[in-house]
Amino acid sequence: MSKLIMFFWAILLVTSCSQDLKQGTLITVKGKIPVEEMGINLIHEHILVDFIGADSTGYHRWERTEVIERALPILLEAKQNGVRTFFECTPAYLGRDPLLLKELSEKSGINIVTNTGYYGAGENKYVPKQAFDQTAEDIAKVWIDEFNNGIESSGVFPGFIKIAVARKDTLSLLHAKIVKAAAIAHKATGLTIVSHTGPEGPAFAQLAVLKEEGVAPEAFVWTHAQDGTFEGHLQAAKQGAWISLDNVNKNNVDKPGGIDWYVALLSKLKKENVLDKILLSHDSGWYNPGQENGGNYRNYNDIFEQLIPALMENGFSQKDIDLLLIKNPQRAYAVKVRKTG
Numbered sequence: 001m002s003k004l005i006m007f008f009w010a011i012l013l014v015t016s017c018s019q020d021l022k023q024g025t026l027i028t029v030k031g032k033i034p035v036e037e038m039g040i041n042l043i044h045e046h047i048l049v050d051f052i053g054a055d056s057t058g059y060h061r062w063e064r065t066e067v068i069e070r071a072l073p074i075l076l077e078a079k080q081n082g083v084r085t086f087f088e089c090t091p092a093y094l095g096r097d098p099l100l101l102k103e104l105s106e107k108s109g110i111n112i113v114t115n116t117g118y119y120g121a122g123e124n125k126y127v128p129k130q131a132f133d134q135t136a137e138d139i140a141k142v143w144i145d146e147f148n149n150g151i152e153s154s155g156v157f158p159g160f161i162k163i164a165v166a167r168k169d170t171l172s173l174l175h176a177k178i179v180k181a182a183a184i185a186h187k188a189t190g191l192t193i194v195s196h197t198g199p200e201g202p203a204f205a206q207l208a209v210l211k212e213e214g215v216a217p218e219a220f221v222w223t224h225a226q227d228g229t230f231e232g233h234l235q236a237a238k239q240g241a242w243i244s245l246d247n248v249n250k251n252n253v254d255k256p257g258g259i260d261w262y263v264a265l266l267s268k269l270k271k272e273n274v275l276d277k278i279l280l281s282h283d284s285g286w287y288n289p290g291q292e293n294g295g296n297y298r299n300y301n302d303i304f305e306q307l308i309p310a311l312m313e314n315g316f317s318q319k320d321i322d323l324l325l326i327k328n329p330q331r332a333y334a335v336k337v338r339k340t341g
């Protein structure tokens with residue numbers, strides 16, 4: 001090899017290595033971290049959800065000390081299982097509490113990520129009144145303001161956009177507006193759009209809106225994709241969207257979400273070479289302010305105690321597991337504007 005070629009080869013090697021080191025940033029409730037520090041992730045869980053409705057919810061509905069007493073031991077169990085980063089997917093007007101999450105992050109030593117956005121599912125009960133008459137641009141402005149200045153006066157910043165639409169093939173005008181607002185906010189902030197969706201009909205309807213707005217499918221997490229079909233998963237993955245299979249639950253024996261069901265689906269997805277678009281979580285928790293001592297709080301352990309051992313017995317390697325729980329979340333949630341073309 002001539003010296004010149006070796007010289008260029010060395011430069012190429014150095015630049016590709018330094019690019020590897022700079023994969024991006026995640027915004028946690030305690031501030032920015034490099035995505036390399038995310039470790040093992042749970043990308044869709046809850047600490048607190050308040051179902052009373054946008055017109056009645058507020059911080060007066062719960063005592064932070066009580067919620068912490070309930071949630072901290074369960075978070076520490078997750079930490080024992082190796083979890084380093086935890087995405088709390090409760091949106092505003094449904095019980096999002098940035099100061100609660102910050103305190104839990106400090107006490108547990110786990111990175112916690114919160115969000116901005118509006119939740120349209122549930123007959124629009126959780127959408128604030130003012131949003132009905134606002135334009136997509138006005139709504140986006142509220143979310144972009146949280147990205148720039150923090151949530152209220154908490155000093156906590158959102159790390160992703162969380163929205164929700166109804167389980168219908170056609171988006172209502174309000175839901176189309178919320179998706180458009182998410183696209184505008186994404187282009188201004190680089191935050192990933194995580195949308196409570198379910199079946200593939202509304203997933204593809206949302207991807208179409210994003211495309212119209214020039215946002216790439218790589219910026220979109222199809223949440224609760226376990227309610228879609230395998231063909232839908234393949235098609236969305238081919239487009240570049242993230243497929244969030246987020247209902248792992250050992251109690252769902254012989255049902256979607258159960259361990260055997262997950263092993264079968266993930267094996268099929270591995271065979272099709274699309275594991276690099278798959279995200280896993282439990283959608284578990286949480287403290288419910290309407291109930292005695294927060295009601296029934298399910299832990300975040302099934303992936304580690306049940307699913308991973310079952311996957312390893314069924315031909316999955318440590319590399320596959322790391323892809324699902326470490327690498328994919330790094331790529332999905334690194335703050336970065338993702339435009340089409």
Ligand SMILES: [Zn+2]
Binds near residue numbers: 044046089283
């Ligand atoms: Zn959820």
